[in-house]
Amino acid sequence: MNKIYVDDVGKGFPLVLVHGYLGSSEMWCNQKEYFSKFCRVIAPAIPGFGESSDIKSLNTIEGMALKIIEIIDEKKIEKFNLMGHSMGGMIVQEMTKILGNRINKLICFATSSIGEIPGRFETMDETREKIKQDGIEMTFSRVPKKWFVKGDKDKNYYLCENAVKNVSFESADNALIAMKNWVGVDNLKNIENETLIVWGDKDTSYNFDQVNTLNKEIKNSRLEIFNDCSHNVHLEKPNEFNVLIENFLN
Template sequence: MKPVVFIHGFLGGSQQWQSQAEALKDLGVIALDLPGFGENAKLAPLDSIPAYAKWTLNELSALGIERFHLIGHSMGGMVVQEIVAHAPERVDRLVLYGTGATGVLPGRFETIDTSKQRAKTDGPQTTARRIAATWFLEWEEAEAYEECAAIAEKCSLQAILAGLDAMRDWSGTKSLKNIETRTLVIWGDCDRTYPWGQTERLWQSISGANLSVIPDCAHAAHLEKPVLFNRLLSDFFTD
């Protein structure tokens, strides 16, 4: 049985996947914390998407896991695209969730350079809480907001700036046509970070990719509508 490996996004962490870990427990779930984030906030952050991909592959090898299903959210979606580009033989099925093929995002709630400047001015905790609010349709009033904000607040300013630099300098557009792994693209239809054009490019560029659009959700559909989200994953990974 191949486990499902979850890679969180910018300012995220493994604890965000608790509902998915329970729903997919029969498959086996491995939720990693990238260096500088979540439970690995004390580790030195990396400053490129390929570096995060290499770190992830090494971690899985150290756990004795050579083949797996893979899901990446937001920045984590960039990381998993890089993993598939360099080690396609290790990924059985792929989910690209709330993500895109470019790090510089037209239509993002603010530019990456603006996020960097505001992080330096406001500090990491204020930045973490402000950005975490954009993930939800109801902003700070969302039920899961405080939990996500607490995870985001673990990040240092160094980790925030490194993550933003990693996204800004990355593009996976040229690799999309080479992805042969069976792929599901998931998007919340009110996502403020990744507009439809980013999602459409993934769906149309990856041969045979399936698309699921979750209504009335922003960037954290797995927390806003977990029952629907978990059913999509279960069907995809067990079909």
């Protein structure tokens, strides 16, 4: 079985949502409910993660981008809006590099133009080593807490717990390798699509320098910062987040 899980809901101009590391299609649940009232929302689960945890994982960002493009082409979608979160933000930059103006508007959310980020709470290799030493269960209970200001007390933290239930060591490690080896900074000047960059001011995974680089280097972009949010603004302040995205798309 090679078909990854894809949620495809609503009607209208398509909006493709690409989740991040240790994520799932379900983690977009607040966005799917909101945007499907006036958009066709397509939310895949990346191979090896979430609802696609039984599919062989990939160890390059480009490979993940091509897999999502394959889905879009199978659905015969020519033009669409595109949003990526965290590692998904790297994937959507790679998709934009390949597809150019087939992407109407681009949203880079809590992400970066490089995978190995200076100032991250730990290096990719340190995370990889900790998974090996501590086991995936310990890592999966440790890392997602950093994505919320309230940690595991956030009302939507359960979505992170659901997402990692069946993720293997290989899938978790492959994605860290993919991010570590990915560099997209040189391509930013080639992105001509109207772009919104979204960041939470308490994000310890991707610091301000990372989103500021995106904003400075992408010609037609603007940066919106959410106060008192960490890495998962779409789960911490879903209503405000959805309104911001809707206004940008319209």
